[in-house]
Amino acid sequence: MTKARIYRLPKTATQSGKARTKEWWLEFEPTEPLRHDPLTGWVGGGSTLERQVRLRFPSLEAAKAYAEKHGLLYEVEPVPEQQVKPKSYADNFAYTRRENWTH
Numbered sequence: 001m002t003k004a005r006i007y008r009l010p011k012t013a014t015q016s017g018k019a020r021t022k023e024w025w026l027e028f029e030p031t032e033p034l035r036h037d038p039l040t041g042w043v044g045g046g047s048t049l050e051r052q053v054r055l056r057f058p059s060l061e062a063a064k065a066y067a068e069k070h071g072l073l074y075e076v077e078p079v080p081e082q083q084v085k086p087k088s089y090a091d092n093f094a095y096t097r098r099e100n101w102t103h
Contacts, residue, residue, distance in 0.1 A: 003029035007077040024063045026055040
C-alpha cells in the first residue's frame with residue numbers, strides 16, 4: 001500500500017498574514033530511493049507520485065476521506081501552535097518601557 005502524509009504549511013517568516021495556512025496538503029512518501037543520472041547529473045526516481053504530486057484540501061476531514069477512499073495509509077502531522085504576543089503601537093512610547101530608545 002502507498003503511504004502518504006497529511007500536513008498544513010506553516011506561516012513563513014516573511015509573511016505577515018495567514019494566507020494559505022488553512023489548507024491541508026497530502027504528499028506521497030517515497031517508495032524507492034533516488035537515483036543519480038550519470039549523463040545529466042540530475043537526481044530522480046521512477047515514480048512521479050513522490051516528488052511531483054501534492055494534493056491540496058480545504059479541511060483535514062477532506063484529506064482523510066480522500067486517503068481512505070483510495071486505500072492509502074496516511075499519517076497526520078500535528079499543527080504547530082503559534083504564540084501571539086499582543087502589542088500596541090502606544091507601547092513604543094510608554095514610560096514603563098524597559099528597552100532603550102533607539103531612534
